Amino acid sequence: MTSSKQMEQARAALDNFAIELPSWGFANTGTRFGKFVQSSAATTTEEKLADAGAVHRCTGCCPSVAVHVLWDFPNGAADVPAVMQAAAVHGVRIGAINPNVFQDQCYKNGSFGNPDPEIRKIALAHCLDSVEIQNATGSRDLSLWFADGISYPGTGSIRARKDWFVEGLRTLHGALSGDQRMLVEYKPFEPAFYATDIADWGMSYIYCKHSGPRAKVLVDTGHHYQAQNIEQIVAWLLSENMLAGFHFNDRRYADDDLTLGCMDPYQVFRIFHEICYFTWETGHAPDIAYMVDQSHNLKNKIEETIQTSNNAQEMFAKAALVDHEKIAAHQMKGDLIDAEETLRDAFFTDVRPLLREWRRSKGLPEDPMAAFRESGYLQKAERDRAEKNRGAVASYA
Numbered sequence: 001m002t003s004s005k006q007m008e009q010a011r012a013a014l015d016n017f018a019i020e021l022p023s024w025g026f027a028n029t030g031t032r033f034g035k036f037v038q039s040s041a042a043t044t045t046e047e048k049l050a051d052a053g054a055v056h057r058c059t060g061c062c063p064s065v066a067v068h069v070l071w072d073f074p075n076g077a078a079d080v081p082a083v084m085q086a087a088a089v090h091g092v093r094i095g096a097i098n099p100n101v102f103q104d105q106c107y108k109n110g111s112f113g114n115p116d117p118e119i120r121k122i123a124l125a126h127c128l129d130s131v132e133i134q135n136a137t138g139s140r141d142l143s144l145w146f147a148d149g150i151s152y153p154g155t156g157s158i159r160a161r162k163d164w165f166v167e168g169l170r171t172l173h174g175a176l177s178g179d180q181r182m183l184v185e186y187k188p189f190e191p192a193f194y195a196t197d198i199a200d201w202g203m204s205y206i207y208c209k210h211s212g213p214r215a216k217v218l219v220d221t222g223h224h225y226q227a228q229n230i231e232q233i234v235a236w237l238l239s240e241n242m243l244a245g246f247h248f249n250d251r252r253y254a255d256d257d258l259t260l261g262c263m264d265p266y267q268v269f270r271i272f273h274e275i276c277y278f279t280w281e282t283g284h285a286p287d288i289a290y291m292v293d294q295s296h297n298l299k300n301k302i303e304e305t306i307q308t309s310n311n312a313q314e315m316f317a318k319a320a321l322v323d324h325e326k327i328a329a330h331q332m333k334g335d336l337i338d339a340e341e342t343l344r345d346a347f348f349t350d351v352r353p354l355l356r357e358w359r360r361s362k363g364l365p366e367d368p369m370a371a372f373r374e375s376g377y378l379q380k381a382e383r384d385r386a387e388k389n390r391g392a393v394a395s396y397a
């Protein structure tokens with residue numbers, strides 16, 4: 001039986017749970033084999049922000065949008081006023097700034113890890129320009145992902161590349177000020193296939209430690225080997241005060257960019273459980289940017305984003321329902337079955353009535369998907385954008 005204290009815990013958790021949406025999730029993207037163009041997909045940064053605003057209006061839990069510098073700020077800081085204005089019009093904020101040092105031709109052999117010092121300089125300059133954008137937008141987080149690595153044994157010095165990374169990241173860290181943070185994302189595979197320069201959380205952690213106190217780890221749930229215990233990584237990073245953000249998505253085989261929780265909702269729940277357990281034990285919620293990183297080729301992008309935010313809220317509410325006193329006591333006594341059942345009790349509790357009640361209490365639609373469908377937004381977007389999307393080729397796969 002769920003006690004009223006647990007319900008209160010879940011309501012409070014929802015109050016403080018904001019999910020940041022990726023601007024790139026609203027544009028036509030796809031796989032490297034094919035792109036199925038959606039006539040309603042956003043074709044400009046303004047349209048991406050409008051779509052994010054539509055999601056936030058229905059869900060009330062997605063107030064900010066992560067942006068990718070090359071795709072959303074093609075003219076660098078000069079684009080800031082227009083982007084800020086569009087965000088304000090559509091009722092969202094600009095969130096994490098993502099530099100892009102993986103698409104230009106010069107990055108074939110890497111960016112911060114490139115053996116050519118001239119290319120390393122170009123990559124650093126782009127990241128420093130991104131800090132300028134961060135200053136101008138007031139975004140707290142600079143979110144870094146590097147495609148760097150080598151794809152064939154013997155084709156690069158793993159240690160030299162590490163040293164170049166340390167040098168670049170340290171310099172970049174020095175450009176941050178105020179409350180700004182630098183999030184370092186890891187990924188073991190793709191596009192490098194032999195030795196990625198930031199392949200796992202240990203490497204991210206070490207780079208952060210070399211960089212300075214503003215540098216923390218970002219966990220993208222799709223960036224792990226099969227069967228890796230992500231919640232254990234989360235628990236370790238929490239206990240070291242080194243976890244600053246997530247990129248949420250689900251996967252079956254690799255970095256599949258599927259809807260959060262579609263394959264393994266229990267894993268999402270276990271990740272959130274570590275966070276809620278930590279919050280209960282320490283008396284404070286960790287400072288984590290919960291971001292989505294998904295690109296949808298098949299489902300409608302806006303509806304899918306609503307589905308994702310709903311899944312995230314459901315799993316977070318379930319994790320907040322865990323009876324922490326009880327599970328801690330069972331763990332201390334070695335009551336394995338009772339401890340595990342305490343966790344499972346929360347996971348199997350239907351939180352949908354609680355979510356509906358929470359939404360009502362905030363003046364939000366009880367069913368965000370139905371509200372979005374009733375709004376006619378999608379039909380209008382199709383009408384307005386179909387022509388622009390005809391024959392569109394995605395900018396990123």
Ligand code: PSV
Nearest residue numbers: 024098145185220247255293
């Ligand atoms: C790379 O796979 C990644 O997860 C990084 O976060 C990028 O910024 C994002 O996807 C979009 O390409």
Ligand code: MN
Nearest residue numbers: 185220247293
């Ligand atoms: Mn990511």
